Amino acid sequence: MAKTVDIKNEKYQNAIRLKYGDFTYLEIAHLLKVSHVSVKRWFRADGLLKEEYDRYEKERNGVRDRETDNVLARHAETAAKMLVSLMGARSDAMKFRAAKTILDFVLGPVKGRDDDPYTGNDYQRDSRQITEILESIKKRRQKD
Numbered sequence: 001m002a003k004t005v006d007i008k009n010e011k012y013q014n015a016i017r018l019k020y021g022d023f024t025y026l027e028i029a030h031l032l033k034v035s036h037v038s039v040k041r042w043f044r045a046d047g048l049l050k051e052e053y054d055r056y057e058k059e060r061n062g063v064r065d066r067e068t069d070n071v072l073a074r075h076a077e078t079a080a081k082m083l084v085s086l087m088g089a090r091s092d093a094m095k096f097r098a099a100k101t102i103l104d105f106v107l108g109p110v111k112g113r114d115d116d117p118y119t120g121n122d123y124q125r126d127s128r129q130i131t132e133i134l135e136s137i138k139k140r141r142q143k144d
Helices: 008-022 024-033 036-043 050-088 092-107 127-143
Strands: none
Touching: 008 024, 008 036, 008 050, 036 050, 050 092, 050 127, 092 127
């Protein structure tokens, strides 16, 4: 007689969330204190959790798609303006400012010199210095 299993129990639901979070079977097995062979069996085509995982994945992907659509709808005009500025600008300084604006929007504005996500702690310059560097490169190219 086949053993009945409650796939809604916490261990199986955690396995599904971990798999969706791109954990390996070995990592899932270690975290749940089960054999990695068991975890592999759970998720194979005829496995215990395959249908439940597919449902969970579809639901989570739907949530992500809706969130992405909402962000794009709210910020599409701003993003389009930044991209036009970036691609159509003659000045390297303008291109830099447009790229920085996009990065600030995506990653958040730089709070201080020590946590600048664009340059790292060991290469910190303000925008005027970067503009000067870009202009000097441009002048050298024109001379060559």
